[in-house]
Amino acid sequence: MNQAAVIKTVQAPLAEGDWLPGLQAALTALAAFSGGTPAQAAATWDEATGLMVNLACLWPDAVPALPALNAMACLPTAPKPKQAADRVLRRLLNAYTLSLRDPTALPPVLVADWPAVRQVYNQIAAVQAVMHQWRLEPEAPNVQATLYGPVAVSTKELLATVGVKASFEPMAQPWATGFQGRAMTPVVVGEKSRDGRAGVGQQQEVLARAKALQLRHFPRTKRPAFVRQEQPTLYHEGSVQDYTVFDLEFSSGNVHEGMFITEIGAVKVRAGHIVDTFNVFVKVPAKHRLNVYSQRVTGIHEATLKTYGLPADQAARQFIDFIGSDVLLGFSMHGGDLPVLRRQFDLYPTAGRLIDVAQLAKRVGPMPGTPEVSLTRYRHYLGLSLLAHGALYDAVTTHALYAYLEGHPVAPEALVAEFEQVFARSLKGAPHDQN
Incomplete structure (x- = not known):
């Protein structure tokens, strides 16, 4: 035929x-x-x-x-x-x-x-x-x-x-x-997966973590990762062993709800090991409200942000100082994190300081085998017993994915244990060895 x-x-x-x-x-x-x-x-x-x-x-x-x-x-x-x-x-x-x-x-x-x-x-x-x-x-x-x-x-x-x-x-x-x-x-055909909404357990975890977070202070950085000057986004070339990984949770809704950050999470990595963590919740800006979908997905409720969140400018300043002069890793930043930083704070990434791990994943066609990748899939694939849709936990997943793509994957149990130990020190405000 x-x-x-x-x-x-x-x-x-x-x-x-x-x-x-x-x-x-x-x-x-x-x-x-x-x-x-x-x-x-x-x-x-x-x-x-x-x-x-x-x-x-x-x-x-x-x-x-x-x-x-x-x-x-x-x-x-x-x-x-x-x-x-x-x-x-x-x-x-x-x-x-x-x-x-x-x-x-x-x-x-x-x-x-x-x-x-x-x-x-x-x-x-x-x-x-x-x-x-x-x-x-x-x-x-x-x-x-x-x-x-x-x-x-x-x-x-x-x-x-x-x-x-x-x-x-x-x-x-x-x-x-x-x-x-x-x-x-x-x-x-047409069989639906789970809807990805946060369960009661995740909502309780968010509230408990928000209550436990301590206000921390970091030296003012001389080489900020973000500046208030528009410039093209230029990515870092080559591999790194020392870096900071970050992730944002944010609300994106209609004109009354707006686009604004609700949580910032980051982990500092030295020689492949987590040595410090950063986590803050952020107050809802005046004359805005947190949309219902964001609350359902992340488990972050407006009442939690009102009580335990930092003012947006203060949270952003702490985040930038925590990064210091590190190369900054994120996942699919063009899809949300960079636009929300630009819209809410007029912040642009410093040239040559970013690595988008999602772009690295697409180049080698890893686990899903096509460009449509998500941290949720990678979290399961890497065997990490972490909550989804939490900025701090997504930063850990991004770190684990980068290690996997670089050819030195970390045993999931060891990575989670290391993270939990370092995060516990962060809650106590204890100093961290970042050298």
Whole structure:
């Protein structure tokens, strides 16, 4: 079957009544065209379980059998009447690739087979790109795809055949302890993950920590990391062993709520070890209010900030002095931390003092394997028993991620114990050795 015939079959509208044969035909044609195994193409429908599709038919022949890698994807409801077959298949493939992005959802038995798992992921991602390319108008730019890690030769040939502009990047070796999932079950389209809201325990922890924090004083820095002068953001080049990692929690809402910092957290690192911590909560600016979403996600309530928060200018000054002359690490700072510092305080980072760990992660395509990364995923992957959506704890996670990317990962239990010990000294206002 030539490409034109495959496109016609794959994009054909499904019959209103007996739609399953059309979907089966599309899956079989797609498997044959993509270098898979058409004989394994199987789509079944049951009112109780929904549409079940075996995606192993799309795997390249070069990939060995992977019994622990469940190839089934499920669509709980029947396709819409006359919906094109490729629209249904793309939904199934998208859900499946999402399930393979995060090793924390994969069973430990797959650690040894990780190169083959990545080949499967890249093949399925390539098939998605092919179906996308087929949907474009002739004058539209070709689809661009970046695949991380091992890619089968047949996968590269598939992308070239349809004109997808593909680039291939190396991928960091996965950390074996990151594989924490149970035996894989069929991947369900539209299955939602936990909503990420702070539970009662996290709210109580925030309040207890806010009560315990002591006002600390640091020498006025002569080389501040942020200045009140607009300038381009220039990042630090090269690796560092001594640095400060920071993270902000902030409220971002409508004109009455505004964008303002609610918590600042930072850890100072020397030779790969945490030697000091910084943590403050920040009062809500006058004529503003903390939006409900921020309170639900972080567990930081407006009453807590009113009672235990520092005035914003004082908190920012302490934070800058704590950093001193260090190189400053953060995670995806362009997405929120730098804009809120600019908007609230008119502060701009000093040239050459920043390292964005999220950018480093994207370059090597680590754990999730695509640019869409999050600290929550990395926290699970690195095995850190820390709360999410807390500035201080996210700073620790960013430190752990940087160490992992630099090739000297820290045992999670040892890192958490070190952090807790240093943070306890900070609460007592005890001096810290930062040399």
